[in-house]
Amino acid sequence: MPNWSEVVLEIQAIEQAQMGVNPFDVVRKKYLSKIHQITGRNVIAYYSGWLQKPNFANTQVNDKDKSGFMLAINKLDKSKGLDLLLHTPGGDVAATESLVDYLYSMFDKDIRVIVPQISMSAGTMIALSSKEIIMGKHSNLGPIDPQMNGLACQAILSEFQYAIEDIAKNPSSAILWQTIISKYHPTFLGACKQAIEWSDRMVSAWLNYNMCEGEPEKVKTILKAFSNHTEQKSHSRHIPKKECIELGLKIIDLETDQELQDAVLTTHHMFFHTFNNTTAIKIIENHLGVAYFENHAAITPQKN
Known part of the structure; x- marks a missing residue:
């Protein structure tokens, strides 16, 4: 050829x-x-x-x-x-x-x-x-981790959780975190969580139905690797x-x-x-x- x-x-x-x-x-x-x-x-x-x-x-x-x-x-x-x-x-x-x-x-x-x-x-x-x-x-x-407005949903939720933990340990950091977290509208975090759940459920169902039929543990391993933003670091990897x-x-x-x-x-x-x-x-x-x-x-x- x-x-x-x-x-x-x-x-x-x-x-x-x-x-x-x-x-x-x-x-x-x-x-x-x-x-x-x-x-x-x-x-x-x-x-x-x-x-x-x-x-x-x-x-x-x-x-x-x-x-x-x-x-x-x-x-x-x-x-x-x-x-x-x-x-x-x-x-x-x-x-x-x-x-x-x-x-x-x-x-x-x-x-x-x-x-x-x-x-x-x-x-x-x-x-x-x-x-x-x-x-x-x-x-x-x-990676298949969902994105919202070009941002990784998992990263957004992780940042919010880190803010809660940091403020609990260091209340004076609340002012700084307020500036950062205020960029998210009230329903944004919920939408991110739903997007992650939707994506994971959808791909899990396809893997169980076809490529990995009868191998649920393999499905979990594949899904964890491909959908984990913390592990993959970048959606463009x-x-x-x-x-x-x-x-x-x-x-x-x-x-x-x-x-x-x-x-x-x-x-x-x-x-x-x-x-x-x-x-x-x-x-x-x-x-x-x-x-x-x-x-x-x-x-x-x-x-x-």
Whole structure:
């Protein structure tokens, strides 16, 4: 399979030979189809262009994504299961829950997630709902601790608890803590607690249902590691394949199948080329060439 530079040459060759044809679409679909040929399974790529276009909205998981998945899943043979290529910074938890419920209704437990590079936050939640995750040495998942206004809910609750303890020991610190804690509105702490409980309950249910069925202690270990802000330190931490395996996740090494690895990474390169050279900021696309695009200014479902 071609590397990054060789893919560019393939794009340029199509551009020169076929006037009026979008070479990025042609080459991207070629390699998505190649993944299907190798696995014999349905393939859907869910790709965000947040790395190339960090200042644009709608690059995160949101409720509009379900429309893209409905388009991509329509007319697929559901009995062949689903291989879902994920590249996302994460996003809305409610939208994530709804999307996973929809995927279960279509494919039940027969869902594998392939992470070519990064699937963070809500993207990791989706990965944890699958029966197994295919990762390479370059692949990363991320913590799933809920965030509120860009702040870790667990960190907020910890800070508040520390304030209570500090004031009890040193009453003169109350004035200082009043200034710090006053930035939170009255219902904010309750909302943070509920967000943590909701996220943990949701991911725990998915792990128990699919990847870790019949292994409740393993579920607790995985959930504790991925949802613990104190342990992970940052919501943006990249958790590598080796650590995912050690925690008990069912991980398949992408490197064990050279043909599949080449097809996955070439497809990954093609999505990056597409984001770099078009107005697309998010793409949901299946191996048949049915694609849903979100662009800078508009949402455009397409079937090519």
